[in-house]
Amino acid sequence: MPLTISARAANPATLNTPLLVALLPTGTELPTHLKALDKAVGGAIGRTLRRGDFRGGRDEVLHLTGGSRGPRRVLLVGYGTPTDRPLALRRAATLAARQAHRLGAGSLALLAGAVDAREAEQVLVGLQLGCWEFTDLRTPPPEADRRAPLTEATLIADNAKALGSVVDNAIAIGAGYDLSRRLAQMPGNLCTPDLLADTARDVGTRHSLKVTVLGRKEMERAKMGSFLGVAQGTPQDPKLVAIEYRGGPKGEKPIVLVGKGLCFDTGGISIKPAERMEFMKFDMCGAAGVIGAMEAIARLALPVNVVGVFGATTNMPSGTALKPGDVVTASNGKSIEIINTDAEGRLVLADVLSWVTRFDPAVVVDAATLTGAVVVALGNFTTGALGNDDTLVAEVVGAARRASEPAWQLPMSDDYRELIKSDVADIKNTGGRAAGTITAAMFLREFVSYPWVHLDVAGTAYSESDLTIIPKGPTGVPTGTFIEFVRGRAH
Ligand code: BES
Ligand code: MN
Ligand code: ZN
Numbered sequence: 001m002p003l004t005i006s007a008r009a010a011n012p013a014t015l016n017t018p019l020l021v022a023l024l025p026t027g028t029e030l031p032t033h034l035k036a037l038d039k040a041v042g043g044a045i046g047r048t049l050r051r052g053d054f055r056g057g058r059d060e061v062l063h064l065t066g067g068s069r070g071p072r073r074v075l076l077v078g079y080g081t082p083t084d085r086p087l088a089l090r091r092a093a094t095l096a097a098r099q100a101h102r103l104g105a106g107s108l109a110l111l112a113g114a115v116d117a118r119e120a121e122q123v124l125v126g127l128q129l130g131c132w133e134f135t136d137l138r139t140p141p142p143e144a145d146r147r148a149p150l151t152e153a154t155l156i157a158d159n160a161k162a163l164g165s166v167v168d169n170a171i172a173i174g175a176g177y178d179l180s181r182r183l184a185q186m187p188g189n190l191c192t193p194d195l196l197a198d199t200a201r202d203v204g205t206r207h208s209l210k211v212t213v214l215g216r217k218e219m220e221r222a223k224m225g226s227f228l229g230v231a232q233g234t235p236q237d238p239k240l241v242a243i244e245y246r247g248g249p250k251g252e253k254p255i256v257l258v259g260k261g262l263c264f265d266t267g268g269i270s271i272k273p274a275e276r277m278e279f280m281k282f283d284m285c286g287a288a289g290v291i292g293a294m295e296a297i298a299r300l301a302l303p304v305n306v307v308g309v310f311g312a313t314t315n316m317p318s319g320t321a322l323k324p325g326d327v328v329t330a331s332n333g334k335s336i337e338i339i340n341t342d343a344e345g346r347l348v349l350a351d352v353l354s355w356v357t358r359f360d361p362a363v364v365v366d367a368a369t370l371t372g373a374v375v376v377a378l379g380n381f382t383t384g385a386l387g388n389d390d391t392l393v394a395e396v397v398g399a400a401r402r403a404s405e406p407a408w409q410l411p412m413s414d415d416y417r418e419l420i421k422s423d424v425a426d427i428k429n430t431g432g433r434a435a436g437t438i439t440a441a442m443f444l445r446e447f448v449s450y451p452w453v454h455l456d457v458a459g460t461a462y463s464e465s466d467l468t469i470i471p472k473g474p475t476g477v478p479t480g481t482f483i484e485f486v487r488g489r490a491h
Contacts, residue, residue: 097130104147373436
């Protein structure tokens with residue numbers, strides 16, 4: 001059930017709410033805006049702070065019971081001493097919603113003191129992220145064991161009247177994340193290229209956007225030998241999908257967002273080890289990010305032209321699958337020697353990146369769970385960013401930071417080109433162990449003819465463990481980065 005969010009002015013001391021959340025920075029001082037509430041709960045908050053039982057550190061949480069009137073419970077959530085207050089508030093709000101959801105509070109009111117529009121938006125987005133869960137495939141627990149899911153959250157702010165569009169924007173962004181994460185969490189047998197294409201069509205129908213879908217036949221006609229090489233191992237029809245949002249001036253070149261949509265990546269004939277292979281259902285997080293971002297962008301009604309594109313298929317070993325040593329030819333005419341069939345994302349993107357030239361892009365940003373090497377380089381909290389225009393890379397990195405999805409640039413230079421030279425074809429699809437993320441980007445660059453940034457989200461799009469504010473599973477990356485990048489250009 002989606003979370004209903006709102007903002008209003010109210011006296012927290014007399015609020016009849018099951019849960020009042022107070023976000024606090026590091027310190028022992030009771031903030032002025034909590035004085036009345038403190039009184040209503042018999043001075044419990046002030047005492048807690050004075051005793052040092054709660055210090056307002058990042059991710060610190062303390063649950064107090066309320067008084068006989070007013071809020072029934074109070075949840076203190078710390079946000080430390082932040083360098084970026086909006087993002088710290090967002091994180092604390094996410095944690096609060098997660099706790100409230102587990103608690104079965106049903107609804108909450110949140111106090112963050114004085115907030116500006118950006119802070120309010122981040123809090124409201126954070127609340128929605130915090131209560132996200134995917135329960136479609138689980139038998140519901142018996143009635144008696146059920147707890148009330150969090151369905152309502154109110155930001156208490158004196159300037160609430162001025163925050164009307166902020167609430168709408170936060171809902172739009174929340175809906176984008178929700179859709180992305182849902183698709184990502186769905187298993188490979190349900191989230192197929194067909195389902196991704198149908199979901200794109202649904203986004204298109206609801207927002208009157210043009211949606212184009214190419215299947216195997218159309219791709220054969222377009223001579224997309226590289227994408228089709230990957231798809232030849234599966235009976236599922238591969239899909240190349242474009243969702244066109246035209247909110248900007250007619251004739252203005254669009255921003256093109258591209259996503260890798262491998263609904264499952266077994267590795268193909270170069271098969272992956274069984275252990276942790278189940279996580280390869282997340283190999284479509286780039287595509288999920290594109291779909292979610294298009295949902296949000298349409299809801300935000302941004303005055304820009306944006307085309308969201310993804311290539312969807314499944315990488316399977318089979319009697320018809322691609323083999324190491326095979327040579328395929330992409331639609332731009334370049335021949336590719338297959339060294340490792342597990343380097344399939346770049347093969348799909350080769351034809352997708354060539355195809356998007358037809359939109360005459362102002363810029364293309366692609367996101368792909370492309371290399372395990374990016375996890376070695378940057379770990380699980382930072383996306384790798386590479387491109388053919390450093391100013392543009394910096395712009396995308398800035399958008400990623402605003403979205404709380406940090407990215408960091410890795411270098412590209414012609415020196416690395418040597419590593420993907422083939423003995424028999426124009427290029428080969430792997431460059432060896434060294435600089436795996438960079439050689440993958442070098443490969444993509446062979447199919448790019450416009451200003452371009454590539455985001456390698458293999459380490460950041462999903463988590464194999466619980467991350468305090470995010471449960472094990474899809475993080476939503478790169479949805480927010482796409483949205484913020486487009487927003488940043490919509491002025
Ligand atoms: N989908 C994987 C990359 C990946 C790895 C995503 C770990 C998420 C977590 C990609 O298709 C792949 O298999 N890449 C290979 C490339 C190699 C064969 C050059 C890799 O990273 O091992
Ligand atoms: Mn692979
Ligand atoms: Zn893959």
